[in-house]
Amino acid sequence: MTPLITNPRFLRVAAPLLIGVLLLLVWQMLCTVLEVPAYLVPTPWLIAKTLVGDWGLLSDALLVTLKITFLAFALSVLLGVAIAFLFVQSRFIEVSLFPYAIILQVTPIVAIAPLIIIWVKEPTFALVICATIMALFPIISNTTLGLRSVNPGLLNLFKLNKASRWQTLRRLRIPSALPYFFGGLRISSGLALIGAVVAEFVAGTGGTGSGLAYQILQAGFQLNIPRLFAALFLITMTGIVLFLAMMVLSRMALAGWHESEQG
Amino acid sequence: MKRDNQHLPPLAAWQHKDIGSAVATGAADAVLSAQRVEKTYRNGTRALDEVKLDIQRGEFVSLLGPSGCGKSTLLKMFAGLEEPSHGHIRWWGKNLATVGAEGHTLAMVFQEATLMPWASVEQNVRLPLELNRMPRTESNLRVRDALQLVGLEKFQHAYPRELSGGMQMRASIARALATRPNLLLMDEPFGALDEFTRNKLDADLRRIWSQQDLTVVFVTHSIYEAVYLSSRVVVMAARPGRVIADVPIEAPGAGGMRDDAFRITPEFMGYCKILSDYLTLANQEGGVHDTVDH
Numbered sequence: 218m219t220p221l222i223t224n225p226r227f228l229r230v231a232a233p234l235l236i237g238v239l240l241l242l243v244w245q246m247l248c249t250v251l252e253v254p255a256y257l258v259p260t261p262w263l264i265a266k267t268l269v270g271d272w273g274l275l276s277d278a279l280l281v282t283l284k285i286t287f288l289a290f291a292l293s294v295l296l297g298v299a300i301a302f303l304f305v306q307s308r309f310i311e312v313s314l315f316p317y318a319i320i321l322q323v324t325p326i327v328a329i330a331p332l333i334i335i336w337v338k339e340p341t342f343a344l345v346i347c348a349t350i351m352a353l354f355p356i357i358s359n360t361t362l363g364l365r366s367v368n369p370g371l372l373n374l375f376k377l378n379k380a381s382r383w384q385t386l387r388r389l390r391i392p393s394a395l396p397y398f399f400g401g402l403r404i405s406s407g408l409a410l411i412g413a414v415v416a417e418f419v420a421g422t423g424g425t426g427s428g429l430a431y432q433i434l435q436a437g438f439q440l441n442i443p444r445l446f447a448a449l450f451l452i453t454m455t456g457i458v459l460f461l462a463m464m465v466l467s468r469m470a471l472a473g474w475h476e477s478e479q480g
Numbered sequence: 481m482k483r484d485n486q487h488l489p490p491l492a493a494w495q496h497k498d499i500g501s502a503v504a505t506g507a508a509d510a511v512l513s514a515q516r517v518e519k520t521y522r523n524g525t526r527a528l529d530e531v532k533l534d535i536q537r538g539e540f541v542s543l544l545g546p547s548g549c550g551k552s553t554l555l556k557m558f559a560g561l562e563e564p565s566h567g568h569i570r571w572w573g574k575n576l577a578t579v580g581a582e583g584h585t586l587a588m589v590f591q592e593a594t595l596m597p598w599a600s601v602e603q604n605v606r607l608p609l610e611l612n613r614m615p616r617t618e619s620n621l622r623v624r625d626a627l628q629l630v631g632l633e634k635f636q637h638a639y640p641r642e643l644s645g646g647m648q649m650r651a652s653i654a655r656a657l658a659t660r661p662n663l664l665l666m667d668e669p670f671g672a673l674d675e676f677t678r679n680k681l682d683a684d685l686r687r688i689w690s691q692q693d694l695t696v697v698f699v700t701h702s703i704y705e706a707v708y709l710s711s712r713v714v715v716m717a718a719r720p721g722r723v724i725a726d727v728p729i730e731a732p733g734a735g736g737m738r739d740d741a742f743r744i745t746p747e748f749m750g751y752c753k754i755l756s757d758y759l760t761l762a763n764q765e766g767g768v769h770d771t772v773d774h
Contacts, residue, residue, distance in 0.1 A: 370594030373561055377588055378611040378659075379580070388607070392598045474598045474639055 289348030297356025351412030363397025399467035516567035526720035550721025587656035593648035602636035717762035
């Protein structure tokens with residue numbers, strides 16, 4: 218019986234999992250056979266044990282990072298959409314403000330994070346600002362592009378029926394922009410996490426000192442490499458879960474009609 | 481400059497009107513009237529040169545011409561989507577802005593179906609009614625009628641991507657018909673369809689037109705389609721875009737149904753020949769206009 222093997226949906230999940238398991242086995246074997254010390258490369262098994270053993274510490278850190286990531290992500294979605302709506306109101310507004318959005322995007326967050334951390338007293342808020350700056354741009358640019366990417370024929374149809382600005386926005390521009398917006402969400406969710414971690418690194422011990430990045434720093438100082446890997450694993454998992462969540466969201470919203478979510 | 485129609489060959493066997501003759505029937509009560517309409521683009525291209533055209537209530541007028549003759553531009557002006565550079569257009573003798581207030585409506589069908597991909601057929605057809613804030617009970621009735629007219633009543637819940645090209649076009653026509661328009665503007669609506677589907681839609685369109693109080697302006701570059709559908713064909717030439725002939729199609733079933741048999745009658749062929757000669761003329765640029773054989 219082979220139908221499960223040939224089923225593309227099953228394959229899409231099973232194949233990467235199989236590769237993952239194989240790699241972990243090879244890793245475990247190499248470390249054991251070559252007797253690599255745990256302070257250089259810990260075995261997957263040791264990392265898993267550390268993850269369970271240090272769960273109290275790590276889960277607290279995870280919650281802090283998650284909080285910053287979600288706050289920054291939510292803030293960048295709200296701000297990004299608002300700015301995109303502002304941009305499509307007139308070419309003049311877009312032309313005068315878009316360069317500043319680009320400046321925001323191209324300035325490395327590591328370079329301005331120290332400033333923000335100095336300026337903003339409340340540490341969580343400072344970290345959220347850093348992560349928001351990181352995650353904001355894809356939402357602005359994608360949503361703006363989407364709101365402008367309207368079928369000209371449909372736009373004529375709305376004009377012909379004397380549709381108001383609001384009707385055109387609600388019935389035509391917003392639905393047309395959705396696929397672009399969700400593309401932006403996907404990029405932005407990952408960036409919010411990266412922004413949160415980077416900001417925590419910069420804040421270092423000067424911050425509240427309890428996020429995952431702080432745990433990685435501390436573990437590095439103490440040569441507690443298994444804990445470092447465990448924290449790293451949690452960050453990666455958070456990123457993957459975020460990405461998958463955005464995929465599900467996009468699928469739920471677009472499955473009925475958009476080409477990108479067919480099949 | 482002399483107008484080209486003065487060089488036209490005598491077409492004794494077929495009565496045809498010269499341009500401007502329609503004015504005799506009265507521009508005042510015309511559904512649509514173009515008065516010396518010109519369009520020059522900013523780069524200096526003359527898209528249309530002094531077009532005079534009156535379209536009466538109940539006519540099915542095709543604008544026939546090679547690409548670049550400005551027939552689509554003229555139709556966009558008829559829809560109010562473009563402004564003429566010179567001259568003006570009147571709808572029921574009025575400006576477009578005041579037309580709606582008097583209960584006259586116009587609708588347009590585009591080259592592509594231009595349906596909203598996120599909405600079902602039924603929602604697409606309802607759109608113009610909702611934009612005009614029509615009460616739900618009334619719009620339900622109209623949507624049902626329109627879908628029935630184009631034969632899509634079984635597909636009201638389907639999404640555009642689930643439909644064939646021909647069916648998408650039917651939905652697009654239903655959307656236009658749902659507004660119960662007095663004037664229907666169609667811009668090469670069946671150009672992208674295969675011939676069989678196209679003939680079928682032509683026949684259905686002709687039936688719908690004959691059953692309703694509907695004036696149609698139909699842009700096409702197909703001679704056969706123009707003759708089959710129209711009560712009158714306006715032939716246009718390119719560079720600059722202008723009207724060179726205005727041919728009434730006074731053939732069997734002129735006021736009503738035309739079946740497929742019409743396509744193989746001598747009358748049909750005769751009209752095709754006339755229009756083809758005019759188009760040949762239209763495609764000759766500059767000089768020699770007076771050697772057209774019959």
